[in-house]
Amino acid sequence: MSGESMITVKDLRKVFKTKFGDLVAVDNINFEIRRGEIFGLVGESGSGKSTIGSMIVGTYPPTSGSITFQDGRDISKSYKFRSQELKREIQLVFQDPGGSLNPRKTIRQILSVPLQLFSDKHLSKSELDERLEKALLKVDLPTEYLDKYPRAIGGGEKQLVCIARALAADPSFIVLDEPTSALDVSIQAKITNKLIELQKENGISYLFITHNLCLVRNMCHRLAIMYLGNICEFAETAEFFERPLHPYTQMLLASIPVVSDEEEKLKPQKIHSVGEIPSPLNKPSGCSFHPRCPYKMDICAEKVPEMREITPGHFACCHML
């Protein structure tokens, strides 16, 4: 893997104005995604992981901070202010494949859009057909599917069409927002393997947003754990699962229901899940995890811990470390 950076996120902050006051969705986010890397962003609902994904694809701009793409192009602006080239380079796959395909259009019509939109010249009908078939073959779907409607195919196949649609633009970076959480395990396995294979073939990078740590373990190179709008731990995958540092990530790992005794041994034993994730509208003072933390000290309620490098490449923010 080359060390070239794909996406660099610096001091990112997003505040949504609501009628109950300002909601700080994400705050103080710093990370870098390298070229050819699968980067996992893990957190429970409401932790702000999808907000980060949305800002990278440009659904809305950040309140402050910057996102830079590859060689320093600033992309911290919303979609309509981005160049056509940039729109092509960054693609998105949503969680619910049923909801992200237009039910009144055939797969052919759906896939034609990115092909024509991002092509440098006008495509003739035969050229378009050829590219459409190629796009479907990339995700192992038969070409007869082109004239089917989304309702006529299964959930896993719909998600494959979504992936084909993202790939049709020939991107260098794809944001995957929980791409398999609406699917059954047997189908999830197929989609995940396909995603890994496509990533290796095309050398693209992924931001993989999920709440499933087991999936991240088998798929991502590096990962960041989010809690209530902040990143609390950040490491290489293997290192992370060997030595989880932050109490929240230990709690998260301990709560995973597993299917074998070998996995049971890998889970932190001492810690148990207590409490619930508070509303982002009224965050606890200091470390936002302190009300649920079994190791909390006086300082935790007063001061926000800083992100520190504990071992090379392994960052965590906790006063205890």
Next chain:
Amino acid sequence: MEDKYVLKLNNLSVSYKVYEGLLKVIPGLDMTVMAGQRVGLIGEAGCGKTTVLKTVASILQCPPAVIKYDALEVCGKKAEGKAGVRNVRKTVSMIFQDPSTSLNPTLKISTQMSDILKSQFPGQKREDYQRRMLESLQAVAMPAPERVLDSYPVQLSGGMRQRVCIAMSLMKDSEFILADEPTTALDVTIEEQILDLLDRLVREKNKSLILVSHALGAVRKITERLFVMYAGNIVETGPTRELFASPRHPYTIGLLAATPKLTGEGIADGIEGDIPSYLHPPQGCRFADRCPRKTDLCLEKAPVLEPVEEKPGWYVACHHAEGKVRP
């Protein structure tokens, strides 16, 4: 263990009448649950788990469903005739998947809880009802139960709503709890808490439980006996942990292999294909189309549950399963 059944279900068949014809979802299913047993029912979406559970609770809507069985006995009560069905409904408690839609959004929690008490224990004083409600909320480790009673469902978080649903199911004092994917809508840390809670309550009061889920880990955590369903059939049943350690049916094997593991040795390829159409289900084994061990026999004859060698209580429905007792 005492030889007392809480559930005896013989030769159940369920079909749904739809515009295109008859969906033959469950062709013939037997299930027994002993008193005090915690049973898991797993399978993928659309394999008939919820249909079975709703039949047991006698709350399946007919029509469109067409239900036939030789016997359905829940906690010693036979579900025969209208009175029988009503008796069964009163005996079991059910916890649904989505706590936000199984509570009425326009009524306060106290109203919804006291309605159950009024129907189960009519003619008591208001203070008694209040006390019972508080007790059951405390039993599910609910923070600030008084405040919860006075709130509407929208004011509570998903985890708290599910706790309310569990508290409501406990108030009935029934011996038999049916939980339909109680943690699917929740985050992992909350899921662990709810599963622990369910486990503790069921053990303490010696109740029986059927836990339906597609999360294999959740089932492994709190049940002792497992039923694996595929396309309306039970394909394998046995003691939960042992079955997870060495599954025999190709479907169970595929399902477990496809589950991403913490140990991180990669993910197997999953199982090709989809559940067959219930409109024209295959004549032979319903899994044959997706099965790596398929032979002609599988296409002709549907396998039945047969015991596995030297494993009491372990049955598998496959022509080619390993270690099966040959007739």
